[in-house]
Amino acid sequence: MTSVWSEVLRPERARLFGAVVLAIAASLLELAPQALVYVAACAVFADVGPWAGAGLGALGGWALVVLGLTLLRFLLMGGSLVLSHLASFRMAKHLRIRMARSLAEADMRFFAHHSSGDLKKALLDDAASIGGIVEHQLPDLASAIFVPLISLGVLFTVDWRLGLASLALLPLGVVLMALVMRNMGPEFEAWHATEKRAAAAILEFLTGIVVLKSFDRDVASLGDLRDAVNGVRDHAVRITRRTILGYTGFFVLFASNLVVVLPVALFFFREGMVPLETAVLFVALGTGLTAPLLKLLFLFGTLQMNALRIQRVEDVLNAPRARDVCGEAALPEGGTLELRDASFRYEEEGPLALDGVDLTLAPGEIVAVVGPSGAGKSTLARALVGGWPLSRGSLRYGGVALDALAPDARTKLLAYVGQETFLVRGTVRENVAFGRPDAPDDEVRAALEAAGARELVDAMPEGLETELGTGARGLSGGERQRLAIARAALHDAPVLVLDEATAHLDPESERAVQEGLSRLMRGRSTLVIAHRLRTVEGADRIVVLDGGRVVAEGRHEALLESCPTYRTLHEAQEKTARWTLGAPAVPAPAREAAR
């Protein structure tokens, strides 16, 4: 793991080094006005040295030098920031690219435990924040350490006793800092938990706002929300009260060297131990000596806040990789798809979601998989098309293990049409030609025609070239499904997997989808994950799943005879299909008569 971090950091080493050096140089130039004060003091008071007895006649010239140095300082600072930002942004980008690569190769089960919101947070926010550590913190830190050190060097060279005096309050400040920082780790976590709780309560409120409104529940009546939001305030005040004495203490102490420096410097001067200009130097320079050290504290806080982010990023970078086995075999012509003794679990130690499933799909055959909810129907689809790895068993096509197929052969083997249609932001054309970006327009149009989506696309402002926008929000469910069918048609795979969990579309678009599917199935082997038995009564074979196992297999009529699970499903469906609103028990004519 450390190797990833060092790999991300290594290319930026030169930039970061440059940023640090420039930052230190710039911070030193920040002392130019103080230096001028010292020079002026020398010019007025000193008996020896370069400026002795010079008077203030040249002050204007010196001031111009200060201006020049200040300009130089900002240029150096600018350079430092450019370098550090460049490094930061590049680091963030490389982290993101690495995470994206890791996700592209991850075991699909990883996505079952990580929502797209969480992953987005890791890729976007966390990477930026981690990059941000070097963006401001690193140059700041360098100057926070080096400027006091160099100033101290100068002061000690001039007079070590006064140098010591300017450090007198440091130990006290450090002790206070340690006292405050003690136990801050758990406190920090507790605070985050409080903020998170409030956030959750608020998001819940927003999700339910329409329902809350329809039940006339105002915010005042929602105890949980109020408590959670008030909790943030109370916790913040509690932390403030507990830490503010120490916190303000070292803030004030670090900036108050004057209390010691001024009396001691004056005393030394009075005793003839230092000249007046030295006293001025210590007052000018020694006063703000330790103030930059406060930045160390902020760094500490930033690092603590980033610990969690680093954890999240490492989670993504360490995502278990999909079993990446592929061979070089070409796609056999017209083979049978065979699933033998297949088992699958969502978690390494978890229960079996599929338990020794055998299933064959001959060329041109239509096989339906049915079963009560939780039987493993959707898991089976995932194992076939989603790249979800089997924990046992084999999957072959035309006698060749799928793992032995060349990658593009494997891609060409299966097409999938499900309830959820994933559309990328791009044109209709790009979405339909998703599996074959180079497909000519007439083929794309033919695919749309087959999917019953030709008219739909022709009605769009720019036809095939119409931009669909993020997530294609403007399209209805049925329209999206028809584009998915067109995509599968163009893909032209010999095996089709349908997850017929069609939400209830409006009647006409449901019919259009069905017609599209019928055309698509022609000449292919089709495996249907069916939720409505009626749809698949005519299938060549129906496989009944229950508890992850195949409990029966056969044609509709035979299963009605022999399989109790199938019969139960069938009866429940017949019952719900007869149900109508408004006439639960009494048939309509009787109800008419009663009125």
Place this chain on the structure above:
Amino acid sequence: MIDFGLDLAGDAERNGPDGPTYSLRGASLVAAAGALVEAMPVWIVVYALGEAFVGRSSALRLDLLTFGLVVLLAATYALKVAGAIGTFGATYALACRLRLRLAEHLRRLPMGFWTARHRGQIGNVLTTQFDQYTEIFTHVWSMVVVNVVYPLALGAGLFALDPWVALATLLPVLPAMFAISWTLRVLNAASDELAAEVGETTDRIIEYVEGIATFRAFGRAGDANDVLRDRLDRLEATSMKTELVAAPAIMTYSMVVYGGFVLGAFAAAWRVESGGLAAPAAVLALLVAALFVRAQASLVLYLAESRFAARTLARVRELFGEPEQASGTLTPPIEAPVLEVRDVSFAHAADESEEPAPTLRRIGARFAPGTVTALVGPSGSGKSTFAHLLLRLWDVDAGVIRLGGFDVRDLSLAHLHRHVAMVFQEVVLFETSVLDNLRLARPEASREEVEAAARRARIHDVIAALPEGYDTVLGPGGAGLSGGERQRLSIARALLRDAPILVLDEATASLDPASEAAVQAAVGELMAGRTVVVIAHRLWTIKHADAILVFDQGRIVERGTHEALVQAGGTYARLWEAQQTARGWSLSA
């Protein structure tokens, strides 16, 4: 120049019902006093060094001087502590009050305001951005106060030393202020551009993550990666540009401020030359001027930081600016709950990113007590929008909706919703006990009443089987319950609510047959004895409805019973035929 939201703060923020009160204004005054006291040691320096410069150091009482410095230090410390406690207390109390007030305000907006996209953005404002606001404001506000007052105190003292040097040093403060507003303008423009770029990148990242299975299935993972990479390159470039573009403005400010020091030095040299100022005093003036510019220079950094807090406030103000839905005041007894729709037209400005909402044109309908009316039509025909108008999720543009003879806009919303209730397709459950989730519909319901409703909704057995029965706390969003169970909980709520008129949005998601049967039984129970308006997707379920209103392109194109409509051979007949075909469709080779 920068919105600190001071006007939003009350005179005093009470911390809890019996907690202490904090005032932001008071805290700011204390912080300002602290900054003044913090500047005073500089005057001791000026005095003491001044004495030393003119050879009177032996007369200085170093013990008193030290004592004075220590007292000032202690006073600074005490004032800073008090100021910080006040600022933290007041800010968090303010944020807390603002959040709850905003939540209540949002609740009063027309319900149609709530699109999914809005919800995400507002959620972000109320959570992340508020956290950011308090964090920045508590740290930055007192620093802004200090970095305004402290330089002012030094500047005033500088005048006492020599007005000409002081004038020269302070002269650039005014142009510096212009530089600050320039800086902020540049920064804001740059961060707007960056925000847009970040938004784009976010969309791409989410697309990438959500589409990974599809990308892989089509062998396009590499291309998707390239697209993302491209986007990341652009983000990097824009980020860099944002930083660079603000640099000249920030540098100008600092240069102008330091220019003051240089001018001051020139003035000092001139004053010494012309005999108006003694050389030792000039050195002192320079010392003070150096401290002045240093404090002045840091102001811009804090102001730049506080703009993030200001951004949150801008969003908050914008949201507060959304007009609340006016509730009527009447709460008359409704004798016959007849719902009448007269000549209603409605169009609402749709969010550009959302599916455009259909426009309703001159619609009339009457829902008599005890009848079942179905609204049907293709998606986008306006049937859902129409149903929402019945509940005042929106207000009509023209025409009127009456309940028991009263314009629904004259009735108090609470009163209206006691008579008209909706069962939404999307079931919202909260992370609290099952009991409280059900009681949402009627807070005063007894446990027995809740249980009775659950039994009638065919969900009692499921609840009883939970580890702690009705007291079981549900997971976030009701996690762990199946779709059918959630729907039945929602029906139990409606039973508790017991409104005479019910607007039902038939769920479109398919359930497995067993759970569908349970939901159907619960719906049957719920409908008994009520006026029902149902948004229907499956036409066979409404064959026996008393009336069917067929919507197409925002109009009611047909109305009547199922038989009559099928015979008429119009839109409904076409839909019915399509659905019959669809229902009878079977896969076959």
